[in-house]
Amino acid sequence: MLATSTRPAGNDPHTDPLEKNFRTQLRDIGIPPRPTILEQIDREMRKEEPDFRHLEQLISADVGLAAGLIKTANSPAFAFGRKVRSVHDALLVLGLKAVVRTLAGLSLQNIFPNTPNLERFWDASATTARISAWLALQLRKRSQARPDDAYTFALFRDCGIPMLMIPFPEYLDILKAANSERERSFTEIEDELLALNHALVGAELAENWLLPEDIHAAIRHHHQPEAFAEGNPLALPEVSRDMIAVTQLAEHLLQQISGLNQTCEWEKLGACCCTRLQLTADEIGELATDCAAMLRDDA
Numbered sequence: 001m002l003a004t005s006t007r008p009a010g011n012d013p014h015t016d017p018l019e020k021n022f023r024t025q026l027r028d029i030g031i032p033p034r035p036t037i038l039e040q041i042d043r044e045m046r047k048e049e050p051d052f053r054h055l056e057q058l059i060s061a062d063v064g065l066a067a068g069l070i071k072t073a074n075s076p077a078f079a080f081g082r083k084v085r086s087v088h089d090a091l092l093v094l095g096l097k098a099v100v101r102t103l104a105g106l107s108l109q110n111i112f113p114n115t116p117n118l119e120r121f122w123d124a125s126a127t128t129a130r131i132s133a134w135l136a137l138q139l140r141k142r143s144q145a146r147p148d149d150a151y152t153f154a155l156f157r158d159c160g161i162p163m164l165m166i167p168f169p170e171y172l173d174i175l176k177a178a179n180s181e182r183e184r185s186f187t188e189i190e191d192e193l194l195a196l197n198h199a200l201v202g203a204e205l206a207e208n209w210l211l212p213e214d215i216h217a218a219i220r221h222h223h224q225p226e227a228f229a230e231g232n233p234l235a236l237p238e239v240s241r242d243m244i245a246v247t248q249l250a251e252h253l254l255q256q257i258s259g260l261n262q263t264c265e266w267e268k269l270g271a272c273c274c275t276r277l278q279l280t281a282d283e284i285g286e287l288a289t290d291c292a293a294m295l296r297d298d299a
Contacts, residue, residue: 032111032163034209037062038104042210045096052091059087059103068106069099076294077133078147098148104209105129105155112162121161124254124261127295129154131250132243134294138287142278143242153215153243154250156206157222160198163205168194179263186223186265199223214240222247223265228272245273249284253291 040058044050060066066087073084073093084090091099109122133151136143145153165171171194178189190197203220207213218240221227226234227244252266274284 031205031208035104035107035111037065038100038107038209041100041103045100050096052088055096056087056091059091059099064110065103065106069094069102072102072106072151075130075133076298077130077137077151094148101148101152101211104211105152108155108159112166118162118165120261121158125155125158128157128247128250128254130298131254131291131295132247134291135246135250135253135287138290139246139277139279143246144239145242145246149212149215149239150243150246150250152211153218154247156202156211156215157219157247158198158202159205159219160200160202163201164190164194164196164198170194182264182267185225185268186263213237215243218243223269225269225272228269228276241276245276248273249277249279249287253284253288256288257292257295 037058041055044055044058059069069087069090070084072078073090078094082089082093084093094102112118129151132154133147136145136147136150139145161171161175165175168174174190174193177193178186181189187197187199199220199222203216206216206219214237217236218227221234221236221240222244224234227236227241232241248265248269251263252270254260255262255266274280279287
């Protein structure tokens with residue numbers, strides 16, 4: 001079993017022998033390269049005076065990304081109070097950093113083959129991301145997670161799943177076993193049966209795509225109760241712990257509302273998340289009602 005799933009966020013992953021073994025296995029799978037458009041935007045952003053017209057042209061050249069960016073900016077989850085009608089408007093409303101992260105999330109699905117096994121996965125990830133952003137807005141006095149960060153984290157949180165599903169046909173059975181496990185952590189089951197887990201793989205992709213450290217640290221540890229333990233033994237940034245809690249709650253609300261993609265994760269992590277976000281059962285019930293209404297409005 002790989003022990004790297006318990007590596008504190010502050011440790012150097014390159015000096016751990018088990019982590020080196022993980023990276024050797026990861027090279028055999030292959031981390032999808034950062035999309036070209038993100039590289040182009042990043043180069044422009046690094047200039048002393050970024051050319052917003054050039055950025056607008058870069059994004060608008062990809063019709064799918066442009067449409068997705070506008071739709072995201074208009075989502076009730078962000079509640080900007082004004083209608084975004086163009087890439088230009090989205091740049092002004094979201095800001096450059098949020099635009100880059102949104103485009104990264106929109107690009108994520110495009111790098112994997114379009115297979116029936118992944119259709120429900122991508123739909124659930126996108127909806128969980130919208131709910132996470134909405135929750136971050138509702139809980140802004142109890143959580144440090146910003147809506148755009150929560151949205152990005154939720155999109156990338158489980159991106160290691162398709163990365164493992166494609167090269168390993170047996171991974172579907174491993175997912176079923178991990179989803180039905182009521183006591184041991186999800187990633188512990190993966191480590192035992194595959195010697196890899198989706199949290200480590202997803203964190204590596206997020207890091208390679210230059211997402212912020214607090215996001216890929218949260219991805220790495222999002223199935224671990226230690227993320228919420230007193231004293232913070234994993235040395236996670238506080239905002240990372242909040243992102244994990246907000247998105248776990250978002251997933252729980254979606255499962256309650258839709259009845260689909262049921263897992264045991266709320267049984268294992270729900271109490272920790274509620275403590276972290278200072279939420280009572282009654283408040284979660286109210287959030288579930290409001291969330292269902294938000295999703296209807298967003299449909």
